[in-house]
Amino acid sequence: MSEQTTTAPLVRRVDARHRYEIVVDEERAGLTAYRDRDDQRVFFHTEIDDVHAGQGLAAILVEQALTDVRTSGKRIVPVCPYVAKFLTRHQEFADITDPVTPEVLTWLDARLGR
Incomplete structure (x- = not known):
């Protein structure tokens, strides 16, 4: 039997890539993408x-990203459905979460060229 190191x-x-x-194991397994809008980090x-699905990696990724947002003094705007769902279960980020508004969506669409 071979040994697997994880x-x-x-x-x-x-x-540089806004994410x-x-x-x-030294391979990118996933990402969460954002754009900064003044003091807000808009996750989309x-x-x-x-190959990495079902391992709880999305929760680890988003929790650490949101913790970094807090540390940087920014606020969170959860356009991404996964980030929004995560926030409903993790109220510890409620104090730095802003609502998704039509203005934010229009701004994001312009930034992404949609």
Whole structure:
């Protein structure tokens, strides 16, 4: 039987690509994408690669990303359905969460070229 070494997932912020990535065994396993709007970090997409699905990586990724947002002094806007759902279960971030408004959605669409 061969030994498999599995390291703990690592979450890193990649500002140049406007996202947080989760890395498992030195491979990117997923990401949550954002754009900054003044003092708000607007999260609009989260994905975990199929090979890593069902391992709880999305929750680890989003929790660490939101903790980083708190540390940086910004606020959260959860356009991404996964981030929004996560926030309903994790009220510890309620104090730094702003609502998704039509204005935010219009702004985001313009930033993303949609």
